[in-house]
Amino acid sequence: MAIFDLLKLSFLVSLLSESNSVSSINGGGVAVFPPTCERIECPSYDVIHGGDGFEIRRYNSTMWVSTQPIDDISLVDAGRIAFFQLYDYIQGKNDNHQKMEMTAPVITEVKPSDGPFCASSFVVSFYIPKANQATAPSAEGLHLQKWGVTYVAVRQFSGFVMDDDVGKEVSALYESIAGTVWSDAIDKSHADEAATQYIVAQYNSPFEFKNRVNEIWLTFNWEDGLAI
Numbered sequence: 001m002a003i004f005d006l007l008k009l010s011f012l013v014s015l016l017s018e019s020n021s022v023s024s025i026n027g028g029g030v031a032v033f034p035p036t037c038e039r040i041e042c043p044s045y046d047v048i049h050g051g052d053g054f055e056i057r058r059y060n061s062t063m064w065v066s067t068q069p070i071d072d073i074s075l076v077d078a079g080r081i082a083f084f085q086l087y088d089y090i091q092g093k094n095d096n097h098q099k100m101e102m103t104a105p106v107i108t109e110v111k112p113s114d115g116p117f118c119a120s121s122f123v124v125s126f127y128i129p130k131a132n133q134a135t136a137p138s139a140e141g142l143h144l145q146k147w148g149v150t151y152v153a154v155r156q157f158s159g160f161v162m163d164d165d166v167g168k169e170v171s172a173l174y175e176s177i178a179g180t181v182w183s184d185a186i187d188k189s190h191a192d193e194a195a196t197q198y199i200v201a202q203y204n205s206p207f208e209f210k211n212r213v214n215e216i217w218l219t220f221n222w223e224d225g226l227a228i
């Protein structure tokens with residue numbers, strides 16, 4: 001009871017302080033180091049370029065545990081379905097009964113779906129802590145993904161992720177990149193219509209109401225050594 005009161009209170013406070021959002025601090029776009037990453041492990045990255053409303057990052061290598069593709073019209077609903085599967089995994093519901101620390105971000109890869117109407121296909125993933133990567137167990141219904149060096153164009157936004165806002169944030173990211181040296185590489189990497197269109201990265205649990213940081217990621221290929 002007391003906890004629920006506390007949650008309600010912090011929710012109200014967060015409504016009152018809505019203007020104190022990440023995007024208004026930064027005038028829309030990028031970028032703060034996600035505060036969550038000062039408390040829990042996040043994949044490390046190098047900022048290759050800080051642009052107007054976007055940031056280019058390089059992740060050297062990352063490992064993720066991922067759901068099967070979830071066909072849904074709502075990224076938010078798909079995320080809810082996935083969160084508990086992934087949470088069970090780090091709580092030890094995996095083939096080695098191995099527990100892991102909570103990490104951030106939770107990422108959702110968005111692809112077009114063959115399904116009806118406006119459904120998309122969502123694959124939701126947790127970042128595997130470095131300490132567990134060498135021995136990461138499998139689990140029923142989940143699979144592991146190992147990414148090599150990955151370049152990402154990033155746009156940050158705050159608050160709770162709403163389905164209606166995601167498309168706008170993706171468009172805004174494309175607009176801010178237009179005409180830069182990154183634009184062609186990003187277009188080329190997203191030319192295949194069956195490929196991942198974009199990724200939504202979320203850094204906060206559903207129970208945190210303040211300082212929420214989310215990101216749109218466009219991953220792309222970039223030859224190391226190309227002039228930046």
Ligand SMILES: *[C@@H]1O[C@H](CO)[C@@H](O)[C@H](O)[C@H]1NC(C)=O
Pocket residue numbers: 044045046060
């Ligand atoms: C990524 O790899 C490069 C080249 O080996 C290295 O210089 C850089 O420090 C690494 N970055 C991170 C975040 O580990």
